Amino acid sequence: MxxxxxxxxxxxxxxxxxxxxxxxxxxxxxxxxxxxxxxxDLILRGIAGCSSIDVVMILKKQQHELEDLQVEVEGFREEGAIPNVFKKIQLDFILRGDVPAAKVKRAVQLSMEKYCSVSKMLEKAATITYGIKLNGEEIS
Structure with a gap:
């Protein structure tokens, strides 16, 4: 690369x-x-994109198609610190579709804890947390 x-x-x-x-x-x-x-900004975009690609790929392999997938990411930095790195990153996955909640939860979990290279790299410096909403309901 x-x-x-x-x-x-x-x-x-x-x-x-x-x-x-x-x-x-x-x-x-x-x-x-x-x-x-x-x-x-690009770091936050990177973790959102990396994890979203994983989630879509995992669900496609299981023959599940999402109608919509959005991720809201917020990075929290230590004010006044130099360098001013992220100390915490929160991702909120917002999905829509006829997909079992357990499958969605597992796909996001696999991405964040195993497959997303960006997440795995950033977790060495920041606490990464996430939430999941499927069809308007919290599932994690």
Whole structure:
């Protein structure tokens, strides 16, 4: 895996490109009108994406299709600390579909505790917790 970063302006706007040519813009969140995500935003996006891919993959292998999957992620940082890393990350999985609750719960559990590389890497630095709602009802 390889990423190329290129500065686009005289401030903090960068273009990152992977080997496939996919582009993601990075910017400093303190800019008046940031034109990209901050690096810490990308970490939260990464854990949401990684775990969601796992959940969909696990359920597809069991012949279950979701109607909708959303994840809300919140990162909590230690104020005033340098570096200001995440100390806690909370994910809330919001799913909809005709899928047994036990299957959904197990798919999320497997992702968060075994398969999601981003989660496994981040748990060395932060406490990671999660909740699950299926069709509007809490199942964990």
């Amino acid at each position: 390889k990423i190329n970063l290129k500065r686009l302006n005289n401030n903090y706007l960068f273009e990152t490109k992977n080997e496939r040519g996919d582009i993601v813009l990075l910017d400093n969140k303190s800019e008046e009108e940031p034109k990209g995500s901050s690096p810490m």
